[in-house]
Amino acid sequence: xxxxxxxxxxxxxxxxxxxxxxxxxxxxxxxxxxxxxxxxxxxxxxxxxxxxxxxxxxxxxxxxxxxxxxxxxxxxxxxxxxxxxxxxxxxxxxxxxxxxxxxxxxxxxxxxxxxxxxxxxxxxxxxxxxxxxxxxxxxxxxxxxxxxxxxxxxxxxxxxxxxxxxxxxxxxxxxxxxxxxxxxxxxxxxxxxxxxxxxxxxxxxxxxxxxxxxxxxxxxxxxxxxxxxxxxxxxxxxxxxxxxxxxxxxxxxxxxxxxxxxxxxxxxxxxxxxxxxxxxxxxxxxxxxxxxxxxxxxxxxxxxxxxxxxxxxxxxxxxxxxxxxxxxxxxxxxxxxxxxxxxxxxxxxxxxxxxxxx
Amino acid sequence: xxxxxxxxxxxxxxxxxxxxxxxxxxxxxxxxxxxxxxxxxxxxxxxxxxxxxxxxxxxxxxxxxxxxxxxxxxxxxxxxxxxxxxxxxxxxxxxxxxxxxxxxxxxxxxxxxxxxxxxxxxxxxxxxxxxxxxxxxxxxxxxxxxxxxxxxxxxxxxxxxxxxxxxxxxxxxxxxxxxxxxxxxxxxxxxxxxxxxxxxxxxxxxxxxxxxxxxxxxxxxxxxxxxxxxxxxxxxxxxxxxxxxxxxxxxxxxxxxxxxxxxxxxxxxxxxxxxxxxxxxxxxxxxxxxxxxxx
Numbered sequence: 001x002x003x004x005x006x007x008x009x010x011x012x013x014x015x016x017x018x019x020x021x022x023x024x025x026x027x028x029x030x031x032x033x034x035x036x037x038x039x040x041x042x043x044x045x046x047x048x049x050x051x052x053x054x055x056x057x058x059x060x061x062x063x064x065x066x067x068x069x070x071x072x073x074x075x076x077x078x079x080x081x082x083x084x085x086x087x088x089x090x091x092x093x094x095x096x097x098x099x100x101x102x103x104x105x106x107x108x109x110x111x112x113x114x115x116x117x118x119x120x121x122x123x124x125x126x127x128x129x130x131x132x133x134x135x136x137x138x139x140x141x142x143x144x145x146x147x148x149x150x151x152x153x154x155x156x157x158x159x160x161x162x163x164x165x166x167x168x169x170x171x172x173x174x175x176x177x178x179x180x181x182x183x184x185x186x187x188x189x190x191x192x193x194x195x196x197x198x199x200x201x202x203x204x205x206x207x208x209x210x211x212x213x214x215x216x217x218x219x220x221x222x223x224x225x226x227x228x229x230x231x232x233x234x235x236x237x238x239x240x241x242x243x244x245x246x247x248x249x250x251x252x253x254x255x256x257x258x259x260x261x262x263x264x265x266x267x268x269x270x271x272x273x274x275x276x277x278x279x280x281x282x283x284x285x286x287x288x289x290x291x292x293x294x295x296x297x298x299x300x301x302x303x304x305x306x307x308x309x310x311x312x313x314x315x316x317x318x319x320x321x322x323x324x325x326x327x328x329x330x331x332x333x334x335x336x337x338x339x340x341x342x343x344x345x346x347x348x349x350x351x352x353x354x355x356x357x358x
Numbered sequence: 359x360x361x362x363x364x365x366x367x368x369x370x371x372x373x374x375x376x377x378x379x380x381x382x383x384x385x386x387x388x389x390x391x392x393x394x395x396x397x398x399x400x401x402x403x404x405x406x407x408x409x410x411x412x413x414x415x416x417x418x419x420x421x422x423x424x425x426x427x428x429x430x431x432x433x434x435x436x437x438x439x440x441x442x443x444x445x446x447x448x449x450x451x452x453x454x455x456x457x458x459x460x461x462x463x464x465x466x467x468x469x470x471x472x473x474x475x476x477x478x479x480x481x482x483x484x485x486x487x488x489x490x491x492x493x494x495x496x497x498x499x500x501x502x503x504x505x506x507x508x509x510x511x512x513x514x515x516x517x518x519x520x521x522x523x524x525x526x527x528x529x530x531x532x533x534x535x536x537x538x539x540x541x542x543x544x545x546x547x548x549x550x551x552x553x554x555x556x557x558x559x560x561x562x563x564x565x566x567x568x569x570x571x572x573x574x575x576x577x578x579x580x581x582x583x584x585x586x587x588x589x590x591x592x593x594x595x596x597x598x599x600x601x602x603x604x605x606x607x608x609x610x611x612x613x614x615x616x617x618x619x620x621x622x623x624x625x626x627x628x629x630x631x632x633x634x635x636x637x638x639x640x641x642x643x644x645x646x647x648x649x650x651x652x653x
Contacts, residue, residue, distance in 0.1 A: 029578050036627075088389065132459065133381065133459070150474075222639065237496075239492065239494065240496060240498060240499075241457075242454065242457070242490075242492060242496065243492065243496045243497075243558070243561075244498070244508070244512070245454065245457065245485065245487065246452060246454060246485055246490035246492075246562075246563070247489070247509040247512060247513075247565065248483070248485040248486030248509065248512065248513055248565070249482075249508075249509060249512040250482055250512070253512045257511075257512070258498060261499070261500075262498075262499055339477035
């Protein structure tokens with residue numbers, strides 16, 4: 001035995017190495033556990049929403065139907081829910097058409113996008129391509145502070161500034177005078193001008209309005225668009241800019257024909273994020289746009305978003321088990337599916353517009 | 359500095375050619391009227407010249423008192439150790455140095471007798487006369503066709519010319535046409551490194567500049583691809599003036615008519631015919647550098 005040469009000297013495991021491997025495995029389990037918490041939470045939220053939403057439509061939760069043998073009875077029909085145009089689950093004569101509050105959310109989201117996407121993109125382009133390094137280093141933190149303001153503060157900003165000064169100013173100082181001007185000449189083309197002048201003359205603002213919601217949510221999502229878009233533009237290699245400048249391109253041509261196309265995937269991602277934020281936005285939009293579920297395109301009308309409905313219901317005036325209580329989960333599930341769709345859209349766009357430069 | 363070239367400037371040509379540099383006439387196309395001189399006979403005109411040129415980055419002096427006259431329709435090589443300022447000189451010619459906020463220029467640097475740092479010179483117009491090819495190939499993330507057409511489009515010339523024809527001519531001029539004619543719609547980034555660099559050359563010559571600056575154009579390429587670029591430079595110089603920065607002394611010896619040797623401190627030590635620089639330089643430091651004793 002002793003004369004036999006030892007094979008592979010020093011590469012067999014020993015106890016101290018085995019202890020190191022054991023530590024490794026424990027760390028691995030710990031890290032996995034942390035990652036699992038988020039996954040489990042997401043799945044659990046979805047299941048609870050789904051389970052409770054079922055009771056809104058079928059009179060009992062899925063779990064009750066499966067395990068407690070509760071009878072299935074149709075309470076609210078899907079047809080009424082998805083096509084009805086009046087939303088009043090808690091009213092004496094209840095109505096369960098979800099369209100008005102879905103429209104409220106969509107109106108705010110589209111309007112906010114019309115505010116934040118152009119302004120945010122232009123801001124990003126200015127910071128990335130036009131501003132000097134010093135200016136950029138000063139401006140970027142300010143924009144990020146804007147993103148960090150609590151949304152309830154934006155809500156008070158809406159109540160105390162946007163609605164009384166901006167929105168009411170537009171209605172009474174701009175639209176009403178134009179409306180009276182139009183009214184005086186409306187006999188020239190009554191079919192065309194009379195409805196317009198009547199609308200302008202009638203423009204007035206209460207405490208809440210769609211326009212105030214759009215302005216506030218649009219403003220609060222600008223930094224999201226500008227910050228992420230600017231990061232995407234900064235990631236475009238300077239080699240590409242140099243190549244274009246050396247061909248006699250102007251700064252504007254380099255920005256629009258080289259930087260924007262090369263950064264398009266990151267820029268779109270910022271749009272989707274901003275729109276998702278607008279869909280899910282709650283406090284500011286509730287305080288700005290109000291609690292009246294209306295299918296309207298008049299920006300001066302009070303509307304209600306899905307999130308605002310959830311807030312009004314969550315104040316706790318409806319008893320557990322009532323239809324209006326159950327409607328909370330149906331609307332919540334719908335909202336969840338809406339933002340989930342946006343996230344999936346974001347992933348698809350990312351694949352579609354991979355950064356092409358290397 | 360020892361023996362500069364002593365060519366007279368053709369002042370008549372200079373004034374008419376440099377008018378295109380001012381802001382109001384940036385879309386000028388009368389480039390082909392430049393004097394045609396054979397590479398071996400006759401005295402070429404000076405196209406780019408520097409007179410006591412200093413370039414600073416902040417307080418650091420990158421170029422020191424450079425005086426040089428670069429001949430038209432020739433290949434002029436700039437060699438020297440890293441940090442000697444040869445690339446800075448190149449970037450000063452088409453004012454790409456303007457993109458570096460701390461860069462600052464003293465003295466004169468002239469294109470056809472007009473100081474490109476004069477107030478009335480628009481760098482955008484200047485760069486439309488002086489193309490550049492960079493160290494690592496930098497095609498745009500666009501199709502091969504759009505890469506070549508880009509210069510014509512941004513210069514507003516795309517409507518005046520047959521774009522398909524201009525793209526084909528530029529690609530032929532860059533010896534790339536036969537390799538890519540069936541894939542013009544594919545991304546320029548799908549080409550090999552050497553093809554990408556020739557695409558960048560095609561992009562530069564599509565707008566018919568007068569001078570092409572090349573900043574170590576083969577240093578990121580394999581020897582075969584590099585040799586194709588070298589052959590191409592030999593052809594380009596019939597229509598254009600080529601100024602090339604290179605780390606590769608054999609390359610400078612092979613392809614250039616004139617060689618400028620910069621040494622540390624941003625000093626132009628010697629400028630002469632390439633054969634003379636490599637066989638019998640005046641300055642001992644140049645001889646040391648070329649024979650590898652220094653640098």
